[in-house]
Amino acid sequence: MRATVIYGERDVRLEEVADPTLSTGGDAIVRVVAACVCGSDLWPYRGVQPTTEPHRIGHEFVGVVEEIGPEVKTIAVGDFVIAPFYDCDNTCINCQNGVSTSCLNGGWWGSDDRLGGFADGAQGEKVRVPHADGSLVATPSMPGDAQVPGLLTLADVMGTGHHAAVSAGVTAGSTVVVVGDGAVGLCAIIAAKRLGASRIVAMSRHADRQAVAREFGATDIVEERGEAGVARIRELFDGIGADCVLECVGTKESMDQAIESARPGGMVGYVGVPTGGPIAVRPLFGRNVGLNGGVAPVRGYIEELLPEVLSGAINPGRVFDLELPLTDVAEAYAAMDERRAIKVLLRP
């Protein structure tokens, strides 16, 4: 089969690799129907995270189950399934606590798995899924083609945006600022709206993304950044800032922006992979601004969000503004890198 391998900075290739085979009794082999490129895939692509040896890449996919191991109980051959961006048993104490990204037996696509093997990346034709019962969620029936993009967002960006909102404590009447207008930031707007936010400010400088932000529920757009951005946000909220700030980027600038945009006693829900180094505690301490979030345990959110995606009540699939065949994976990365696309969907 063919799968994507990253070799180094701006060097991703679709290569012929061995087909996956069942390895443990709890595995499933899933034929990928759609995968995509994540903002965090751009860190190694841009060389910010060095690639020391070539490896499979991609961690978001939906597909159809082709084979299952003898211990698999809840997933059947032929099911259309959503995989979170990691695998998990969904039974260990951390999974029970709602933190399946800290599963004691889980692992990451395209990385060492915790069973001693090396997990497949998602940007390929097939993926071996460990802990299939824990990791995968099957849709009630075979979805139509138009539903695939929305379902694919449940693998990561929609669940991650939701985690930002949940972590920031968004509830009915909350005032919200979303820092970041990538796919996660845009999905965070959907999440804030469905949790009842009364006002949602999207910080964005790109007209196309501003349009999606408004469509998703943003009530205000702020284009300024840095001190001017903070001043504008405070001006919008009684001079003090917003109740909840959803940080969906991960840089030093975005984290500073988020912290300063929260009102005293407010909460920053952050899901952007942190690349900005350590943060000063005093600006949090002095104003009682909390910091909550992390690598989003999206597995636990799929059941809650799936019905709304299937019914069209929410339309996170809208973040995919470019669709390419898997053979054009290099162009998919380039389009994301150059911000020609918000998010690229790949069809094997």
Add this chain to the structure above:
Amino acid sequence: MRATVIYGERDVRLEEVADPTLSTGGDAIVRVVAACVCGSDLWPYRGVQPTTEPHRIGHEFVGVVEEIGPEVKTIAVGDFVIAPFYDCDNTCINCQNGVSTSCLNGGWWGSDDRLGGFADGAQGEKVRVPHADGSLVATPSMPGDAQVPGLLTLADVMGTGHHAAVSAGVTAGSTVVVVGDGAVGLCAIIAAKRLGASRIVAMSRHADRQAVAREFGATDIVEERGEAGVARIRELFDGIGADCVLECVGTKESMDQAIESARPGGMVGYVGVPTGGPIAVRPLFGRNVGLNGGVAPVRGYIEELLPEVLSGAINPGRVFDLELPLTDVAEAYAAMDERRAIKVLLRP
């Protein structure tokens, strides 16, 4: 009158100063019945925070109202009052949001006030209290002498310990670790117990403080620190750590201890004045450990805690293990600095 002035490292003096006078219509003049020395007073005392010019010091006091300005409505001459460790109007938007330490019109004892003057320190015979209606809480009747220490803790340490517990989300059944066995840490144990924690670990190496911790509700004591301390805590809680960790020190070591002692998805409630520099985000992000808290808005907690102090349901006054006349203020600082006392009460 006499009041304490700090001149520099290990140099505090009781001096003759001018009596305070009413300055705004909302002021009250309070005759101090009891004051005390705070762990945070030790930062300038030890020279960790340099003292650039001599100034009044002390921020915890209870007393009797001697004079009020014409605009004061809720406080009367003769009332026994508790002052939080800052003044606040209790009406601005931040006060309404429960963050009276960020009062738009408030200030700090022994520091510039926001009305253009210089506020009195609490370690003196009298204090001018701006925003008397907002800042002060009167007891329903004149307390007995034995009730004074407990009431004095509501000025800071009991409310601050409570803030750590509230910020960490302690609720019925929570597992809790308290980092720090000073007065705030010990009060945090009381707070965690009254909020329903099922298990409370006190990290302490001092037999006298361990005894108070157990009296206050600690179910376990951990003496180890650093990696050994983290290992011991995780061992006590299913190998993963506690739901809620209350950080009551403020150093780099204590913050690291707190973060590593929280389980994935857990929350650190921190109230120790941060002196440890910036903190790494990855250890929080990777395990979804939240960080919440700050300079405790104790004014808002006084009404909730006061009845339990008066009834004896909680006994935070127990943290005072040394009582001295105000004339011995230098010895009070030395006793705290050398850890000969947990907390020293001063009577003018």
